Each structure stands twice: as C-alpha cells, then as structure tokens.
Amino acid sequence: MMQFLRPTLVVIGLAFLASCASDEPVTTSDMWARPTAPDATNAAFYGTITNNSDQDITLEAGYSKVCDEIEIHNSTLEDEIISMGPADPAETQLSPGESMDLEPMGLHVMCLGVTEPLVEGSTITLELTFDETGALVTDVAIEQR
Numbered sequence: 001m002m003q004f005l006r007p008t009l010v011v012i013g014l015a016f017l018a019s020c021a022s023d024e025p026v027t028t029s030d031m032w033a034r035p036t037a038p039d040a041t042n043a044a045f046y047g048t049i050t051n052n053s054d055q056d057i058t059l060e061a062g063y064s065k066v067c068d069e070i071e072i073h074n075s076t077l078e079d080e081i082i083s084m085g086p087a088d089p090a091e092t093q094l095s096p097g098e099s100m101d102l103e104p105m106g107l108h109v110m111c112l113g114v115t116e117p118l119v120e121g122s123t124i125t126l127e128l129t130f131d132e133t134g135a136l137v138t139d140v141a142i143e144q145r
C-alpha cells in the first residue's frame, strides 16, 4: 500500500513548490519609511521592487490612506544641492527580471500630505500601480534608519 501512496505525496510536494514559485508578476522586499515628526507634512517610502514578469513594466503611481497624494520621485544633485521631483517614466521602468532600489537620495515613493503620523514600529499599506501588471499592495515598515 505504501508503494502506491508515496508517488502521490511526491506529486503533491512538487505542486506545492511550483505554486510557491509561481511568482507574482511584481514583488517588493524590504519596504520601509522613516517615522514622521509631529509637524511633518511629507514622507518617503523606500525598498526594492522586482519585475518577475516577461514584459517591461513601469511604476506609474501609488496610493496609501496615510497620504493625501503620492508621486514617484527621483532625486538629483546639482551644485551640491539635492532636489527632488517627479521621476521620468524611463527611470521607473523595469525590464523582465530586473529590480530597482528606492532609497534616500534616489528614487522614492513620495507621500505628500501625511494624513496620520508614521509611528516607529508600525506598518502602513501602500499600493503601487504598474502600467502592464496593475496594482500591487505591499506593507511598509516604519523604522528609523
């Protein structure tokens, strides 16, 4: 009897592995943001975004209930002054298999008009929208780094 059962278990095991690997088209890792000061109006979200799909994708927009508005920003350094503004779509495009890092002084998700303080140790929900793959909901850890 066991001889009949074993192959079945192996098949189930493989199916389970396959479903774990059956990747979401886009994944995020290590998403974080600094806690906000009581009088802060803005915040920025950072982390890594990976394109697991087989097509080019562009990060176009974001939404979170802790922000009045979200823009995808890039930072530039000119004459020793760092400024930031809406990123060019070419800067937020990912080829298949490619990852991008959102980080301080670089690309970031800008939270304009914080609707509630971001408290150290808490987590907020962020929705990121890509042109080809639609919306992705991710957690962002509020941490002082």
Ligand SMILES: [Cu+2]
Pocket (backbone or CB within 6 Å): 044, 073, 074, 084, 085, 108, 109, 110
């Ligand atoms: Cu910004």
